[in-house]
Amino acid sequence: MSDAEIIGLSAAEAAREIATGSLSAGELFETYRARAAAHIAGEGLNCFTWVAEEASGEGAAAPLGGVPLAVKDLFCTESVPSQSGSRILEGYLPPYTATAVLRLTSAGASLLGKTNQDEFAMGSSNENSAYGPVLNPWNRERVPGGSSGGSAAAVAAGLAPWALGTDTGGSIRQPAALCGIVGLKPTYGSVSRYGMIAFASSLDQAGPLTRDVTDAALMLRHLIGRDERDATSLAFPEEIALPSAERLDGIRLGVPEELTGGSTGEGSEGIEAGVLDAFRAALRRAEELGAEIVQSIHLPHAPHALAAYYVLAPAEASSNLARFDGVRYGLRAAGASDLLEMYTQTRHDGFGAEVKRRIMLGTFALSSGYYDAYYGRAQRVRTMIARDFGAAFERFDAIATPTAPGVAFPLGAKLDDPMAMYLNDYFTVTAPLAGIPAISIPCGLAEPVGGGPELPVGFQLAGPPFSENRLFDAAFALERGIGFAPSWRGAAR
Numbered sequence: 342m343s344d345a346e347i348i349g350l351s352a353a354e355a356a357r358e359i360a361t362g363s364l365s366a367g368e369l370f371e372t373y374r375a376r377a378a379a380h381i382a383g384e385g386l387n388c389f390t391w392v393a394e395e396a397s398g399e400g401a402a403a404p405l406g407g408v409p410l411a412v413k414d415l416f417c418t419e420s421v422p423s424q425s426g427s428r429i430l431e432g433y434l435p436p437y438t439a440t441a442v443l444r445l446t447s448a449g450a451s452l453l454g455k456t457n458q459d460e461f462a463m464g465s466s467n468e469n470s471a472y473g474p475v476l477n478p479w480n481r482e483r484v485p486g487g488s489s490g491g492s493a494a495a496v497a498a499g500l501a502p503w504a505l506g507t508d509t510g511g512s513i514r515q516p517a518a519l520c521g522i523v524g525l526k527p528t529y530g531s532v533s534r535y536g537m538i539a540f541a542s543s544l545d546q547a548g549p550l551t552r553d554v555t556d557a558a559l560m561l562r563h564l565i566g567r568d569e570r571d572a573t574s575l576a577f578p579e580e581i582a583l584p585s586a587e588r589l590d591g592i593r594l595g596v597p598e599e600l601t602g603g604s605t606g607e608g609s610e611g612i613e614a615g616v617l618d619a620f621r622a623a624l625r626r627a628e629e630l631g632a633e634i635v636q637s638i639h640l641p642h643a644p645h646a647l648a649a650y651y652v653l654a655p656a657e658a659s660s661n662l663a664r665f666d667g668v669r670y671g672l673r674a675a676g677a678s679d680l681l682e683m684y685t686q687t688r689h690d691g692f693g694a695e696v697k698r699r700i701m702l703g704t705f706a707l708s709s710g711y712y713d714a715y716y717g718r719a720q721r722v723r724t725m726i727a728r729d730f731g732a733a734f735e736r737f738d739a740i741a742t743p744t745a746p747g748v749a750f751p752l753g754a755k756l757d758d759p760m761a762m763y764l765n766d767y768f769t770v771t772a773p774l775a776g777i778p779a780i781s782i783p784c785g786l787a788e789p790v791g792g793g794p795e796l797p798v799g800f801q802l803a804g805p806p807f808s809e810n811r812l813f814d815a816a817f818a819l820e821r822g823i824g825f826a827p828s829w830r831g832a833a834r
């Protein structure tokens with residue numbers, strides 16, 4: 342097989358070719374390794390922070406047959422740098438491997454490399470990484486989205502067949518949307534968080550970034566399951582099947598007025614016109630395939646999701662990040678005269694501006710006297726959002742929205758305006774707050790505001806807890822109906 346043919350294979354197709362003997366796992370790995378190495382820190386798209394020298398995993402006999410896997414930096418991988426995009430963990434080599442990674446390598450996946458990300462997964466553009474921004478393969482002057490931007494860019498550019506990411510408020514789905522690939526945030530608890538460097542533990546969830554819906558299902562099949570090392574992990578109630586639905590007959594999709602009414606909140610930018618057009622075209626396609634679309638359904642508390650998220654996530658982060666004190670991991674500031682000075686100097690030198698902002702916000706929201714006004718109230722809003730979705734799922738199989746309000750924006754465009762940056766997460770924060778699964782698939786291209794070549798738009802479907810099989814089937818039928826032209830097939834971007 343030629344390099345172009347090898348790179349043209351999805352992960353599922355590559356596993357099949359290896360199983361039938363028409364492709365060797367070693368050749369597949371080497372093809373990707375050489376490509377990934379050209380995009381390691383400081384080179385090309387800057388999407389890898391580390392690339393393996395040789396294949397690992399169980400090899401060709403296992404179900405994933407030696408298919409290379411890119412892994413977001415924040416998953417601990419034994420004796421391999423795991424820095425969560427932060428200076429404070431520079432050079433940190435964990436003594437163990439995260440369960441999610443271990444499950445995939447035990448099923449035959451081979452660790453290809455670690456991918457660049459926003460520091461501690463805080464961001465929507467991948468510009469908060471201590472290792473430099475990742476570039477969007479569709480247009481290198483634009484962001485790939487975040488925080489799993491390295492994973493998304495690597496898959497979209499054909500530098501990895503698929504990648505593992507994490508989603509706390511949208512970090513799998515939003516970069517998938519901006520890079521024109523598929524991303525799934527699973528039901529909270531279905532994938533073990535053991536060995537994931539924590540951001541906000543009640544929201545964090547690992548999941549696939551893939552070229553197509555079938556690959557996402559294949560990866561999730563091997564990721565799920567109860568892990569005794571993560572008390573919040575659950576036994577998934579059914580096996581994950583590879584999707585096969587061709588139509589959407591009998592599927593009821595609700596489109597919430599609060600989320601697509603054209604405004605993303607007071608004083609904010611709305612949804613870009615091109616995104617709305619592509620979203621509406623996808624809804625029409627769904628209708629042609631047999632789905633019943635109900636416009637203007639209500640999720641009354643959804644407009645408050647962003648505010649609740651940006652209290653709760655920083656609150657949890659401020660607590661989780663207390664462990665980075667210069668004593669146990671990574672960086673330790675030199676020359677301090679006492680312990681307190683060593684702590685403060687290490688954290689001063691080791692954390693970037695966004696991480697410091699979140700720690701301050703979170704510490705404030707949790708401080709005595711303010712706890713009820715901020716953290717307590719945000720928790721109550723979270724409960725209301727979960728109830729809104731619960732009520733909606735009594736009438737609908739899934740809720741449809743765009744994944745992000747705009748296409749990929751230029752590097753630097755929102756860096757000085759945290760509010761503008763946070764508004765990217767308008768459509769994605771609801772699912773983690775409610776603990777429910779949501780998938781993003783590419784639904785077309787749109788011209789960016791201000792003109793320029795067209796860029797991918799994401800279509801999001803959110804479903805009730807453990808509805809992943811139904812979401813995959815709907816997304817699969819829609820993916821075929823839309824016929825989005827994948828970026829990696831037309832040679833290397």
Ligand code: GLN
Nearest residue numbers: 462463464509510511512
């Ligand atoms: N963009 C959101 C944030 O900055 C979500 C990040 C994530 O999902 N990890 O918090």
